[in-house]
Amino acid sequence: MNFDIAYANADFIPNGYDFPAKWQKLASDFRASHKNLRLDLPDGEDASNAFDLVLPDTPPKGLIVFVHGGYWKAFGRRDWTHLAAGSVAQGYAVALPSYPLAPDARISQITRFVAKAIDTxxxxxxxxxRLVGHSAGGHLVARMNCHDVPLVCRDRIVRIMPISPLGDLHPLMQTAMNDTLRIDEAEAQSESPALIDRRAGIPTTVCVGADERPAFLDQARDLALFWSEADLVIIPDRHHFDVIEPLMDPDSDMVADLLR
Structure with a gap:
């Protein structure tokens, strides 16, 4: 198998390379229209790794944390503000953290940074x-269910939703992007949530688009299979880049699953 092709997304999605600009525009428009925002809340010394908090107009029913993807090496919190829309409309606050990116940080360091951001x-x-993350962010929120990750607020977490997650990092060691990620065997073993037994048992809904690359379908199925606390939702007619769009809709099945 050519793992570079197996884990490529944009090349196999119509107009795939246009999506980042689309996301940035949607996020910017949402910030302009939604006034109850608290931006650049500090989380450590580096302001670029702060988090944004989107609040409903009424006292929040709870907190949603959205962790973005980008293979741990791209994007930041300001690219995804629009994905808070569905949960905020249902009365929840939504936090969107940034995190240090590879190659400046190893995946194990990013995992612990995200835990700290969630606690903050x-x-x-x-x-x-409730935690929701996409792609690499799906990996990161799944790791929050694992006891080796220091997370003070874990007892408050009632659901985790990894969307198109990477549950086993071993295949990525065979890709060119590993020149940036620097995953070795020890990290692949310790940072692969599908392979970790010591878990908190938090109810987990794994989501993936039916039109995604076979490798991502396999990753989602395997995580749901290996975790007894997880169920699997395969969403018809969705690929890796549009599978997250239902988070914008307060009446979507995805938001309903997240909030149940």
Missing amino acids: AAAHVTGPI
Whole structure:
């Protein structure tokens, strides 16, 4: 198998390379129209790794944390603000953290940074916490269910939703992007949530688009299979880049699954 092709997305999606600009425009438009925002909340010394908090107009029912993808080496919190729309309309606050990117950080370091960001966001909003992440972000939120990750607020987390997650990092060691990610065997073993037994048992809904690359379908199926606390939702007519769009719709099945 050619793993570079197996894990390529944009080449196999119509107008795939146009999506980042589309996301940035949607995110910017949402920030312009939604006034109840708290931007650049500090999380450590580096302001680029702060988080944004989107608040509903009424006291929040709880907190959603969205962790973005980009193979741990691209994007930031400002590219995804629009994905808060569905949960905010349902009365929840949504935190969107940035995190240090490869090659400046190893995946194990990013995992622990995200845990710290979740704990920091949790101090701003009371009530239950739900985690949702896409692609590499799906990997990162899944790692929050694992006991080796220090997470103070874990007892408040009632659901995790990895969307198109990477549950086993071993295949990525065979891709050109590993020149940036620097995954070795030890990190592939310790940072692959599908391979970790010591878990908190948090209810987990794994989502993936039916039109995604076979490798991503396999990754999602395997994570849901290996975790007894997980179920699998395969979403018809969705690929890797548009599978997250239902998060914008307060009446979507995806938002309903996240909030159940």
